Amino acid sequence: MGFLAGKKGLIVGIANDQSIAWGCAKHMRAAGADIAVTYLNEKADKYVRPLAEQLESEIYEPLNVSKPEQIDELFKKIEDKWGKLDFIVHSIAFARLEDLHGRVIDCSPDGFAESMDISCHSFLRLAKKAEPLMKDGGSMLTVSYYGSEKVIDNYNVMGVSKAALEASVRYAAAELGPKGIAVNAVSPGPLLTRAASGIAGFDKLMQYAIDNSPSGKLVTIDDVGQYATFLVSDAARHVTGNTLYVDGGLHIKG
Numbered sequence: 001m002g003f004l005a006g007k008k009g010l011i012v013g014i015a016n017d018q019s020i021a022w023g024c025a026k027h028m029r030a031a032g033a034d035i036a037v038t039y040l041n042e043k044a045d046k047y048v049r050p051l052a053e054q055l056e057s058e059i060y061e062p063l064n065v066s067k068p069e070q071i072d073e074l075f076k077k078i079e080d081k082w083g084k085l086d087f088i089v090h091s092i093a094f095a096r097l098e099d100l101h102g103r104v105i106d107c108s109p110d111g112f113a114e115s116m117d118i119s120c121h122s123f124l125r126l127a128k129k130a131e132p133l134m135k136d137g138g139s140m141l142t143v144s145y146y147g148s149e150k151v152i153d154n155y156n157v158m159g160v161s162k163a164a165l166e167a168s169v170r171y172a173a174a175e176l177g178p179k180g181i182a183v184n185a186v187s188p189g190p191l192l193t194r195a196a197s198g199i200a201g202f203d204k205l206m207q208y209a210i211d212n213s214p215s216g217k218l219v220t221i222d223d224v225g226q227y228a229t230f231l232v233s234d235a236a237r238h239v240t241g242n243t244l245y246v247d248g249g250l251h252i253k254g
């Protein structure tokens, strides 16, 4: 019996076996949690389905967070099947390539709003739906990056969205604390995933992390997943409102 035995969790953001969400899912499952998994669309289904099968997920639903009816359907399934929820992991982000690759001040209003909506406000939408199901308290986790705090070359509009996400974590933590719900972000160092491959010069960012972090190493999805597993457990119930680095100490070097 693992230390998440009896816990029910929703994990949003598995695209493939390189995804940070997958690192979280496999360690949370290994610790005994039942995991609900979502996939973005039909194209993603063939990559995500075998992973959901490995997790023995009883709940496997399509979810594009821009489609409110899919959020409703997902939470209805969770309520019908489990009647409760103990944690959510939100591990998604999006920016149009022209915005990600361009200057922040050149972002179109639509592109800016879309990045903010998918990368930040969707976390609050999931939190709102999860709140009534977290009857015995719970944990809500999202994934940020240091580009929220400092200007990182080529991170651009995503840095702005992550800054809003981290502020949302603090406000949501204050609002949900009285219900025993902890809200945090983890902030991993750079690791090669599909989302990361859209960032220009990402190989340089990884080399910088190796050369400058105290650990001298890149983090892995397992490093993030193991820490996230602790964060959604009862052992971390008083850890809330934080952005917590999993970056081999890179942030202390700037």
Ligand SMILES: NC(=O)c1ccc[n+]([C@@H]2O[C@H](COP(=O)([O-])OP(=O)(O)OC[C@H]3O[C@@H](n4cnc5c(N)ncnc54)[C@H](O)[C@@H]3O)[C@@H](O)[C@H]2O)c1
Pocket (backbone or CB within 6 Å): 012, 013, 014, 015, 016, 018, 019, 020, 021, 040, 044, 063, 064, 065, 066, 091, 092, 093, 094, 118, 143, 144, 145, 146, 187, 188, 189, 190, 191, 192, 193, 194, 195, 196
């Ligand atoms: N890879 C890194 O170096 C790194 C570092 C710090 C933070 N992050 C953050 O980690 C999170 C996960 O990214 P990843 O690196 O694992 O890449 P990934 O490509 O594996 O995951 C990104 C996920 O976002 C999902 N997504 C995008 N738009 C969506 C929408 N409209 N509805 C639902 N899902 C949608 C994709 O389907 C995918 O599963 C992101 O928030 C990313 O910004 C990544």
